[in-house]
Amino acid sequence: MRSGLVGRWAAVTGAVLLTGACTQATGLAGVGATSPSTAPVTGTPAVTATIPTPSHLAAEQPPQGDEPVEVPPPKLSKYTYTFPVKGCKTEYQRKLLVLPKTTIWAPQGCAFVAPVGGVVDEVNVQDRWSAGTDAGSTREGRFVTIIGDDGVRYLGGHLDSVADGIKPGTRVKGGQLLGRVGRTGNARDTGPNLYFAISWKTGPAFWWVRRGMVEPWDYLDAWQEGNRTLSPREETLKLRGKLGETPQCTVQCSAVRSQQEPQPSKTPRPQKSTSDNNDDDDDVITLNPTTAPLDGR
Template sequence: MGALLMTGACTQATGLAGVSAQSPSTAPVTGTPEVTATIPDVEHQSAEQPPTGGDAIKVPPPKLSKYSYTFPVKGCKTTYQRKLLVLPKTTIWAKQGCGFVAPIEGVVDEVSLQNRWNPATDAGADREGKFVTIIGDDGVRYLGGHLDSVADGVKPGARVKAGQLLGRIGRTGNARDTGPNLYFAISWKTGPAFWWVRRGMVKPWDYLDAWDSGNRTYSPREETLKLRGKLGETPGCTVQCAGRQAITPQSQPSGSSTPKPRKTRDQGDPPEVITPSIAPFGSQ
């Protein structure tokens, strides 16, 4: 027994200050770590449904001006041009008799109750046939032409509300050989002698798109005011200005084989409409 103890003491290596030179042994890891999270099975996952949201909330379009507009044709399916062809205006195609309504509250400016257009002369002032123009509360002039008829009580100086019936769509003027349509134009107030201004100065289709889609406060006032300041109130005619000179047997002198053209109304002569006194554009 004593021999064995001495042998063990002799074989044990010691380090400095009696510290063992052997590295302490690490106890082997036994068992598996405890799992605290639970993983749902597939059946449990499929049973869960995502939360359902409520109905979409419709956000109204932003208010872009203090004025309120409406599409100028009421109660009928329409199509219209969205590009510049000859004049900055548009042709709104609709069935015969559809209503042309005031696009904004304002005052009736000009009314043409007679279809004076003659294809032999094609006078510029007569091309819209029966028409109505109004000066809106925004100071802008709106024209609806090629009308079949003008509504009762619509006369120069009459106050109208947005959406009020002004006339019925037809084929008067130089639309005689086309389908019924509304000649729609945006400009500013001038005297009736300057009929080419009335026929359209501002491209209207962006405004029509907005009014038709529900943004009723998109206003042409700013664009119209800017263009009027650039061109002046009565710019000269530059597009489709001259009519034709009609030739008739009565205009041919005796003994002459060369027909003599008949003098037609000068483009500066005013059409037979009444224009009331309205505040100058931009003062509203």
């Protein structure tokens, strides 16, 4: 009787031990996967093994490159240009208003420099503009023009002053000081600015050509943004061939109509006193500016 009871207890104990063994995860050769010293974690066990990336996927990963290399703008001409206002923050118009020119707004006294190497053509150091007549020939006040080595004429007007040594025939380099930004001419009642215009060479009587024939803002954009070889030469020569070297005046012409056909005139000879026996009897001749255009090449 007693031996039968012991046998049943042994059977129950064996069944319990067998069930517990079956609920444990087993590894290779029946070895438990859980470390004996670590309590089992409930939920999904963390995977600690590193899965290697297949070689064909690793090859598709972009390689780490060096810093980008800046490529200089393409060389578009043999000439090198400079933005005509140096050392100051500027703004300028990019649209056609009355004439194909632009107004470069800059603080008083900023440097107006030669946009390209060339020769000084015209210099006006006197501000002759009058609001009463608003003559087109005087609207730029003090101004300097140069004939660039590219054959193009550049005008900077409304100047406060003209730089020392700048006179007709003077050779200048690109970036050389020609004058200082001001508010002369019809800019008298506005903020200081530079009247900037592109044209071709003519005689001083054809002042309306000097005031601007070629839209300048695309070239200003390029020179300011780093493409310093974009040249207005081709466009300027093409337009001169189309319009002629001295096209008819169309803007602010009436106030100075007489200047379009200037004629030599004599000044009255003063009356001689009886005591003035050594006066020269020759007439004093005053000539207006020539109408003959200069070489426009």
